[in-house]
Amino acid sequence: MCSVCGCGEGEVRIEGDTAHGRGDGHGGAAPHAHTHHHPSIRHDGLHHWGEGPAGAHAPGLEQTRMVRIEQDILAENAAHASANRRYLEHRGLLALNVVSSPGSGKTTLLARTITDLSRTSDGDGLRFAVIEGDQQTTHDAERIRATGAAAIQINTGKGCHLDAHMVGHALESLAPADGDVVLIENVGNLVCPAAFDLGEAHKVVVLSVTEGDDKPLKYPDMFHVSDLMLLAKTDLLPYVDFDVERCLANARRVNPRIKMLAVSAKTGEGLPGWYAWLRATRAQVLAGREPTPAPAERS
Amino acid sequence: MRLVVHEMALSASLLRVIEDSAAREGFRAVRTVWLEIGALAAVEPEALRFGFEVLSRGTVADGATLRIVDVGASAWCEACARTVTVSARFDACPLCGTDALRPTGGREIRVRELEVT
Numbered sequence: 298m299c300s301v302c303g304c305g306e307g308e309v310r311i312e313g314d315t316a317h318g319r320g321d322g323h324g325g326a327a328p329h330a331h332t333h334h335h336p337s338i339r340h341d342g343l344h345h346w347g348e349g350p351a352g353a354h355a356p357g358l359e360q361t362r363m364v365r366i367e368q369d370i371l372a373e374n375a376a377h378a379s380a381n382r383r384y385l386e387h388r389g390l391l392a393l394n395v396v397s398s399p400g401s402g403k404t405t406l407l408a409r410t411i412t413d414l415s416r417t418s419d420g421d422g423l424r425f426a427v428i429e430g431d432q433q434t435t436h437d438a439e440r441i442r443a444t445g446a447a448a449i450q451i452n453t454g455k456g457c458h459l460d461a462h463m464v465g466h467a468l469e470s471l472a473p474a475d476g477d478v479v480l481i482e483n484v485g486n487l488v489c490p491a492a493f494d495l496g497e498a499h500k501v502v503v504l505s506v507t508e509g510d511d512k513p514l515k516y517p518d519m520f521h522v523s524d525l526m527l528l529a530k531t532d533l534l535p536y537v538d539f540d541v542e543r544c545l546a547n548a549r550r551v552n553p554r555i556k557m558l559a560v561s562a563k564t565g566e567g568l569p570g571w572y573a574w575l576r577a578t579r580a581q582v583l584a585g586r587e588p589t590p591a592p593a594e595r596s
Numbered sequence: 597m598r599l600v601v602h603e604m605a606l607s608a609s610l611l612r613v614i615e616d617s618a619a620r621e622g623f624r625a626v627r628t629v630w631l632e633i634g635a636l637a638a639v640e641p642e643a644l645r646f647g648f649e650v651l652s653r654g655t656v657a658d659g660a661t662l663r664i665v666d667v668g669a670s671a672w673c674e675a676c677a678r679t680v681t682v683s684a685r686f687d688a689c690p691l692c693g694t695d696a697l698r699p700t701g702g703r704e705i706r707v708r709e710l711e712v713t
Binding site (some may be wrong): 363364367368371456489513545553 | 623627694705706712
């Protein structure tokens, strides 16, 4: 059991891990192979403490005492996220954590974005590195690689979200060049990924018009933690009962500062606005970059 | 099912905090765990109890009682220029009725105290 994500050991797989070579077994085990996350304390403790479970003692015969803890149980993920953030900021890497329910069109939108912005002739010549999170399959990473961008697939097994620990190791393997744009496509799920900071600059929530304009109220946490909402599949608006203004009003109720851009990866409608946001956000990251890159602090 | 998986992850982190504490403080068994959960933490207490019960078997926290302390959420109201207490993400200000509140607290999932032997 991984103490960070709670998934079963060995269930998380990282595919496309070129740093370790494919199929050697190391890539798959990497996120969980480090002893600092599975301290021997646990196993020693098990041996020591297992012989006297609390229930076996007669009540009143032993003193109990109080131990003050005051510790947030997401602190470990937060520490990994901070390490990721330092690494990304020092290298001028804009990282976006793209979240949505399954089937919102995240991968299609990202593939089109990469294709449009990585062109050197009429595009921006941007380079992208992509981390794909899904419970199973490498389909999405393959779709991204077809655009020419580097991609790594993380299979979370039974896990319902990516955590900062997995992303840290994926970044090591992906080894993006300074100034690249790192797109992290989270597991399709509007609930849990909201609670796990990955070290990204911004969370971008994708909501497709086929899902309903009340989603921001039904899943308020996700819309609260996102800085940008991409309203996707707007080419389908004539066929569905979706009120764009009401959707924005609902999103603003849970997050007064959220921005919304309506896009269609199919027709290209609205994409210039999204690309402008991406360029401006990247410019901010590059401007805030420290002059002397520090080494990645990851043990 | 998703929620259960999510709370399982949180249960594992909770157990880790307890085991780290056991290694530091040298106690043998945990009787009671007081856990503060903020109103905006997106945690289902019953799923968390289930996850904790399953994962703690055979550990220092085997059989421990999990006492969940609900912690209210706070938010800043621009219109009133003060902190108000809310119970959900999109509550309006209880004083002036404005919608645009900025949550300032209530997302925490914090182990407050352990009763140990």
